[in-house]
Amino acid sequence: MNYDKKLNIKSWAEEDRPREKFAAKGKSSLSDAELIAILLGSGNRDETAVELGKRILSSVNHNLDALGKLDLAQLQKFKGVGEAKAISIAAALELGRRRKASDIQKRTKINSSQVAYELIYDALADLPHEEFWVLLLNRANQLIDRINISKGGVSGTVADVKLIFKPALERLASGIIVCHNHPSGNMKASEADLRLTKKIVEAGKFLDIAVLDHIIVGHGNYLSLADQGIL
Numbered sequence: 001m002n003y004d005k006k007l008n009i010k011s012w013a014e015e016d017r018p019r020e021k022f023a024a025k026g027k028s029s030l031s032d033a034e035l036i037a038i039l040l041g042s043g044n045r046d047e048t049a050v051e052l053g054k055r056i057l058s059s060v061n062h063n064l065d066a067l068g069k070l071d072l073a074q075l076q077k078f079k080g081v082g083e084a085k086a087i088s089i090a091a092a093l094e095l096g097r098r099r100k101a102s103d104i105q106k107r108t109k110i111n112s113s114q115v116a117y118e119l120i121y122d123a124l125a126d127l128p129h130e131e132f133w134v135l136l137l138n139r140a141n142q143l144i145d146r147i148n149i150s151k152g153g154v155s156g157t158v159a160d161v162k163l164i165f166k167p168a169l170e171r172l173a174s175g176i177i178v179c180h181n182h183p184s185g186n187m188k189a190s191e192a193d194l195r196l197t198k199k200i201v202e203a204g205k206f207l208d209i210a211v212l213d214h215i216i217v218g219h220g221n222y223l224s225l226a227d228q229g230i231l
Helices: 018-025 032-040 049-059 064-068 083-105 113-124 161-170 191-207
Strands: 131-137 143-151 175-181 210-217 222-224
Touching: 018 032, 032 049, 032 083, 064 083, 113 131, 113 143, 113 175, 113 210, 113 222, 131 161, 143 161, 161 175, 161 191, 175 191, 191 210
Parallel strands: 175 210
Antiparallel strands: 131 143, 131 175, 210 222
16 A cells, blocks of 8 residues: 555545534634635645645735735636636635624724725725725714725825715715825825825815814735824
């Protein structure tokens, strides 16, 4: 018997196979790599699906947020991952983000920068370019809606103050929180960020719409200009 021969998943004990383990012990019993293996369905000539899953996770330091930022072309660089498998992984991660966002939005009262960040995180966190969004709030600081104002490039996006307040006026919002992302992960507000914030605050005073915060989203973290005492 060749003890060095590589075993495929079908040769494993049944309780160790990802699908069987999921059915018998529940989803929480599986590692991240095993869950990815289920999405992959199969590995390649040199690796089982679980081993391939481990290698994919290792490439992003086992950070699921970073995995969610990989595009289809980057996922397909792994041997054994074609377009269909790449789409399966990306779709599963997107569903996870949407579920998290849906759960968070049920808690609509915004009473801290953390809550505001959680309400906008799914829209901004994984983008390779900058976008500018606004959260519309009623008098009780409850979320009315979140609106995408503009999309830009890697280093910036244009945010027109008129476009920021247009939906707020149309929806009779009493307050707004403006948000944008820094794809670089740099959590320092730029001079342009500060100038724009000042301009928005002044316009809000004239329109009697409170500007409660400006949230800058990075890689799993955020900067609140209100918390920094800038607003």
